[in-house]
Amino acid sequence: MSGRAWKTYQPSTLRDALQACKDYALQKHRLSVERLAERMGLEDHWALYKWIANGRMPLVNVPAYEHACGCNFVTRWLAATSGKLLVDMPKGLAPQPGDLVALNTSCAQALQLLTEFYAANGQADAAPALEALRTHLEQVAFHHRNVAAYRAPELEF
The missing domain is CATH 1.10.287 (Helix Hairpins)
Structure with missing residues (x-):
């Protein structure tokens, strides 16, 4: 599996975004689809395989999927298709005078x-x-x- 430039990666389709999340989880966190389904609270990991394969996932499951994968490619795709730009909001740092x-x-x-x-x-x-x-x-x-x-x-x- 070749390394992608994950920081700048922009999916072109929903199926591509779902696949990229799965690939990111595997490459960066060594998480299989079975482990992702477990972390999402799904009883059947085959449903996750089906959603990734056909590019259709119930929207209510997207936040749990992205959290389990540790990335937000589906959200990026949704924003891009609406002509929006997403910018991460850094947190946890107190503002400094400089x-x-x-x-x-x-x-x-x-x-x-x-x-x-x-x-x-x-x-x-x-x-x-x-x-x-x-x-x-x-x-x-x-x-x-x-x-x-x-x-x-x-x-x-």
């Missing part, structure tokens, strides 16, 4: 690479611009999550 400077820096870098890309009329490599934009959006999502937490603070145990 975070706003880093946010400003990443914005400037993304804008610079974007300007250079458009100036080359699309002839330049898009990968650096896309990576800079993704990094910037993740930083914005981090601050979005932190600011939203002030509206609904979590209880400490």
Whole structure:
């Protein structure tokens, strides 16, 4: 089994997304379909085989499937087919004083690479611009999550 670039992988069909989740679970976590079905709470692992083979899984089972696999390719596919962009919201880190400077820096870098890309009329490599934009959006999502937490603070145990 060859290694995929899982971080940037974008499935093209629902069947492809279901298969990619299974492949990711096998490659990264050594989980078979039987183990995935067990983790999902399914009594019959053959149902999971059938859903993956025909590309049809009940929507209510998707979160459990993605959680068991440790990836979100089905969610990515659903978002992409609706013309949406998903950005991970980093969590677990307290904001640091330099975070706003880093946010400003990443914005400037993304804008610079974007300007250079458009100036080359699309002839330049898009990968650096896309990576800079993704990094910037993740930083914005981090601050979005932190600011939203002030509206609904979590209880400490």
